[in-house]
Amino acid sequence: MKKLLFLCICIGFTFTSNSQTEDKKWNIGLHSGVTQYNGDLGRDWYKTNSTMYAFGGISVSRYLGKLFDANLLLSKGTIGYNNGTTAGFKSDFNAASINLRFNMVAPEYIIRPYAFAGVGAILFDNQLNFHQEKYDYILPSAGAGINFRLSPVIMLNLQETFMFSNKDRRDGVDNGTTKFKDKDSYLSHMVGLTFNLGSSKDSDNDGVSDKKDNCPETPAGVVVDKKGCPLDKDNDGVYDYLDNCPEQSGPQALNGCPDADADGVADINDRCPNQAGKVSLKGCPDADNDGVADIDDKCANTKSGTRVDANGCPMDSDNDGVMDDMDRCPNVAGIIALKGCPDSDGDGVADMDDLCPKTKGTLANKGCPEIAKADIVRITYIGSKIFFENNSDKLKVASLSQLDELAKILYKYEGASLTIEGHTDSVGADDFNMTLSQKRSDSVKQYLIGKGSADTRLTGIGFGETKPVASNKTTLGKAKNRRVELKTNY
Numbered sequence: 434m435k436k437l438l439f440l441c442i443c444i445g446f447t448f449t450s451n452s453q454t455e456d457k458k459w460n461i462g463l464h465s466g467v468t469q470y471n472g473d474l475g476r477d478w479y480k481t482n483s484t485m486y487a488f489g490g491i492s493v494s495r496y497l498g499k500l501f502d503a504n505l506l507l508s509k510g511t512i513g514y515n516n517g518t519t520a521g522f523k524s525d526f527n528a529a530s531i532n533l534r535f536n537m538v539a540p541e542y543i544i545r546p547y548a549f550a551g552v553g554a555i556l557f558d559n560q561l562n563f564h565q566e567k568y569d570y571i572l573p574s575a576g577a578g579i580n581f582r583l584s585p586v587i588m589l590n591l592q593e594t595f596m597f598s599n600k601d602r603r604d605g606v607d608n609g610t611t612k613f614k615d616k617d618s619y620l621s622h623m624v625g626l627t628f629n630l631g632s633s634k635d636s637d638n639d640g641v642s643d644k645k646d647n648c649p650e651t652p653a654g655v656v657v658d659k660k661g662c663p664l665d666k667d668n669d670g671v672y673d674y675l676d677n678c679p680e681q682s683g684p685q686a687l688n689g690c691p692d693a694d695a696d697g698v699a700d701i702n703d704r705c706p707n708q709a710g711k712v713s714l715k716g717c718p719d720a721d722n723d724g725v726a727d728i729d730d731k732c733a734n735t736k737s738g739t740r741v742d743a744n745g746c747p748m749d750s751d752n753d754g755v756m757d758d759m760d761r762c763p764n765v766a767g768i769i770a771l772k773g774c775p776d777s778d779g780d781g782v783a784d785m786d787d788l789c790p791k792t793k794g795t796l797a798n799k800g801c802p803e804i805a806k807a808d809i810v811r812i813t814y815i816g817s818k819i820f821f822e823n824n825s826d827k828l829k830v831a832s833l834s835q836l837d838e839l840a841k842i843l844y845k846y847e848g849a850s851l852t853i854e855g856h857t858d859s860v861g862a863d864d865f866n867m868t869l870s871q872k873r874s875d876s877v878k879q880y881l882i883g884k885g886s887a888d889t890r891l892t893g894i895g896f897g898e899t900k901p902v903a904s905n906k907t908t909l910g911k912a913k914n915r916r917v918e919l920k921t922n923y
Contacts, residue, residue, distance in 0.1 A: 457629035458496035462590060464625030465489045470514040472617040473606035474521060477514060479620075486511035486523070488621065494534075502534045506553070506574075506594075512619055514604060522604050527556045528596070530574045541659075543582045550575040555596070555619075557603055569600040569617075578623075586629050594621045637661070677701065704728065721745070761785065788848030788923060798923040801848030808842050809921065812851075815839045816919035819877060824861075826872035828880065836877065839919070840884035846921070851886075853877045854918040855895040856902075858911035863897060871895025877917060 467485040469477040477483035488510020494502045506529065513523030530553025537546045553571040578592030596619045601607050603617050634643045636650070639657045643649050646661030655663045655674045663672035669682035671689030678690035678701060690699035696709040698716030705717040705728065717726035720733055723741045727733055730745030739758040740748040747756035753766040753773050760773030762785060767774040774783035780793040780800050787800030794801040815838060820829040828836075843851060855870035855877075874893035882888055903910035 457586075457631040459630040460492075460494045460496075460502075460588075460627055461630065462492040462494075462588075462625050462627030463490075464492065464508075464590065464592075464623050466621050466623035466625075468510060468512045469620045469622075470512060470604070470617075471620065472514070472604045473601065473608060473615075474514045474519065474604045475516055484513060484515050484521070486513055488526075490623070490625075492625075492627065494627075499539050500536045502536065504532045504534060504549075504551075506530045506532060506551075508621070512555075512557075512603070520605070524557045524603060527558075528571070529553050530571055530596075532574060545580045545582075546577070547580070548575075548577045553596070555598070569598045569603065571596045572599050573597060580627070588627045588629070590623070590625045590627050592621075592623045592625075594623065595619075596621070789846075792847070794848070799848060801846065801923050804846055804849060804921055808845070812839065812842060812919050812921060816917050819917040821873055821876070824869070826869065826876045828876055833880070836880050837884065840881055840886055843881070843886050843890070848923055849921050850890045850892065850923065851881075852920045852922070853891065853893045854920065855893070856900055856914060856916050856918070857898050858914040859898045859901070859905035860911065867895055867897035867899075869895070870897045873917065 465487065467487055469480070469483065469485060471478050477485070488508050490506065490508030492504055492506050494504040497503055508528045510526060511523060512526050513521060515521035515523070530551050532549045532551030534547050534549035537548075538544075551574050553574050554568050555571060556568045558567045574594060574596045576592060576594040578590060581589040583589055597613070598617045598619070601610070601616045608615055635641065635646070636643055637646070637648075638653055639646070639651050639655065639661055641657060641659070641661030645659075648657070648660070648662035651657055651661065651663055652674070655672075657663055663674050665672050665676070666679050667676070667682040667689070669676070669684070669689050671683070671685050673679040676689030677699070678688075681689075681691050683690040683692065683699065687697075687699040690701050692698065692703070693700055693706050694703070694709040694716070696703070696716050697712050698710070700706045703710075703716030704714075704726065708716075708718055710717040710726070711719060714724075714726040717728055719725065719730070720727055721730070721735045722737055723730070723735045723739065723745055725741060725743070725745030729743075732741070732744070732746035735741055735745060735747060736758070739756070742748045747758055749756050749760070750763050751760070751766040751773070753760070754769050755767070755773030757763040760767075761771075761783070762774035765775055767783070768776055771781075771783040774785055776782060776787070777784050777790050778787070778793040778800070780787070780795065782794065782796060782800030784790045787794070788798075789801035792802055795803060815835045818835045819832045821827060821832075822829060843849065853874040855872075855874035857866040857870050859866075871893070872895070874895050878891045878893040881891055898905070898914070901910075901914045902916070903913040905911050905914060
């Protein structure tokens with residue numbers, strides 16, 4: 434039990450000698466050293482040839498702040514005096530003191546000098562017998578020391594402690610004075626090792642505790658500074674591990690890389706770093722806005738909106754010598770004179786405009802051949818031989834053979850169209866005649882359709898009695914006015 438109590442006393446003694454941090458707030462230490470006496474019999478302080486007695490101790494301390502620690506110091510050993518000529522004394526002791534220590538530098542320094550002051554008591558007895566005559570108060574204890582950090586946990590401690598007693602009796606001489614300077618006092622020279630206790634929380638495992646970490650969510654494996662934040666060598670606000678250019682300052686939007694021409698493309702990716710350009714063209718300008726960078730554009734002045742190839746030149750998809758933006762037929766090779774369109778029959782009319790693309794014709798006839806005069810005459814004659822039942826749109830049988838011949842002529846001229854005009858004499862009401870003439874022209878049209886003529890090539894118009902060619906006052910004149918006229922055109 435006595436040994437256990439002594440161990441606790443020694444732990445307290447070393448409390449003054451260790452450097453704690455906010456993370457490791459508790460500290461214990463093991464110490465040893467020698468004591469020297471100063472009193473009525475003489476003064477041994479700092480005399481290497483005088484009486485020295487050994488002691489041991491332990492300390493327990495508590496971190497209070499960057500510069501202050503509180504400590505409990507417990508020690509056990511021998512105190513005495515013997516100069517070899519006069520009477521001396523020697524006594525075992527157990528001591529305890531509570532001290533407040535002021536560290537002169539912050540915990541991160543490897544060497545930390547300090548000063549301290551406190552109060553305590555000394556029991557002059559080998560046994561722990563607390564009779565009043567066996568213990569004196571230490572009023573005050575004071576001193577200084579220095580800590581050397583050997584590792585984050587272990588410190589080497591050197592300390593000088595002055596203990597001023599409230600009594601003047603342990604050396605066997607009591608001069609009866611109440612003056613402080615006449616009381617017994619002691620000095621201890623101490624060396625020891627102290628150990629920081631406690632664990633610090635480090636959520637991101639970067640070696641900086643959360644209490645000191647300004648960036649507690651740093652990804653694993655990233656190198657950090659003393660404040661726990663990733664390094665930023667170029668001080669551009671972009672951490673090195675995210676910075677594509679850690680040695681050069683640049684904006685965050687470009688991952689820390691500079692942009693000399695301020696075009697939004699980092700210099701390391703900019704094909705034209707000294708000319709502002711388009712992001713889509715890797716920072717190069719495009720003067721004609723054709724989507725090809727000027728440095729690649731072999732036709733740098735292409736008209737806006739023109740389709741271009743990879744070289745920036747107007748595109749000619751069908752390789753006919755006519756650029757697509759001028760080519761009416763960009764997907765089919767054609768003739769330059771016809772704006773890139775083909776002319777299958779070689780009549781100078783592009784196929785897309787040629788009503789008769791397989792038959793050589795004329796421009797006037799939209800690529801179709803001229804209708805032979807004989808056929809024109811025949812068509813006119815056929816028109817004069819088309820007859821209807823009286824007051825009816827029903828074709829007479831004699832007219833059918835004429836219309837069959839007309840259908841054959843129309844077949845020869847595939848691009849030609851035919852206008853069928855119906856006329857009447859003045860007999861009967863005007864409205865009746867107009868309707869009758871329209872029905873008769875439609876009858877001719879339908880018959881021709883039935884013979885293979887396209888509906889789109891045929892137009893039937895009724896004029897009634899509005900366009901007479903002879904007098905309606907005579908029988909002969911009326912007969913001439915009752916007619917069908919056929920007109921061809923392209």
